[in-house]
Amino acid sequence: MQLSDERLAQIVQRLAEVEARLASGTLEGEAFVAASRNYAELEPVAQQAAQIVAMRDELADLRAMDDPDPAMLAMATEEIARLANALEAREQELAIGLLPRDSADARPAMLEIRAGTGGDEAALFAGDLYRMYERFAAEHGWKMQLISASSSDVGGFKEAIAHVSGTGVFARLKYESGAHRVQRVPATESGGRIHTSAATVAVLPEPDEIDVQIDESDLKIDIYRASGAGGQHVNTTDSAVRITHLPTGIVVTQQDERSQHKNRARAMQVLRARVYEQERARAQGAEAEARRAMVGTGDRSERIRTYNFPQGRVTDHRIGLTLHKLPEVLEGSGLDELIDALTAQDQAARLAANNK
DSSP, rough: OOOOOHHHHHHHHHHHHHHHHTTTTTTHHHHHHHHHHHHHHHHHHHHHHHHHHHHHHEEEHHHOOOOHHHHHHHHHHHHHHHHHHHHHHHHHHHHHHHOOOOOHHHHTTEEEEOOOSSSHHHHHHHHHHHHHHHHHHHTTEEOOOOOEEETTTTTTEEEEEEEETTTTTTHHHHHGEEEEEEEEEETTOOOOOOEEEEEEEEEOOOOOOTTTTOOOGEEEEEEEOOOSSSSSSOSSSEHHHEEETTTEEEEEOOOOOOOOHHHHHHHHHHHHHHHHHHHHHHHGGGHHHHHHHHHHHOOOSSSEEEEEETTEEETTTTTTTTEEEEHHHHHTTHHHHHHHHHHHHHHHHHHHHHHH
């Protein structure tokens, strides 16, 4: 998508206007914070716009050159080709930078992993996925905190919910929602047969309290004694909490903390994220069709990726990408390559939609 010179000038001018407002000393409090955030978002885009203007001017000068010296003309022709390619790449970068951003991209996220079909092996795989994201978070300098977990008898998780905070968490993790499938020979399999099992992942952006207003009258709160089935502590007091959000039917249970107060706070944290995601999905509606066509619906029932241990490969079915880097992906360091490819495909689909 090629922007007009007028549009490029408007982008540069907009940055100058925001900069002038910040320098005026008239902004305070939330207005100053909002303007500062606006400036931080505009600055890289305006710099790209200014560079494109300069490159277009240079290219026009080269194409207008009328030198009788064949050697000089050959040099100019070579420089025109180089600059034209560089300009095209820079214009593509700017077009991507101007795409509407998901307002949730910069937010922390709630990461929910549940064992699916496959019994004990599915629970072990859910544990593998949890450790993969834990290592991935560490690679990016994020903080990952386990909120609640239900362990299986053989290890791994029947269910695990974690809070992930840091820079750009949801933007990177949002493509992970869906059904993950594993193909491998279980340790308990004496015949060496390959089994297929699955786990589901949901990544929900964490809202601010102002984003989701939950009325206490809409909550049904049950307090009970922790059973110890998967809980980290077996309590002798009624500290486990089950919260039902009546308007949506969403149910959250929390029993891993000894304190009823802490369990309630954590359950509300998870509930708020689930309600927010439901509202986001409804609000986006048809606007999300292009993304769903490319990276899937994000529904947890949809198979998105297969981890094949015998062949050492990982296949993302949404974009048909196979990497023979299973150990690196499970260690977290190789996951970026998959996410980068999904992000690029998403951007390409949205650029194509904008150009129609």
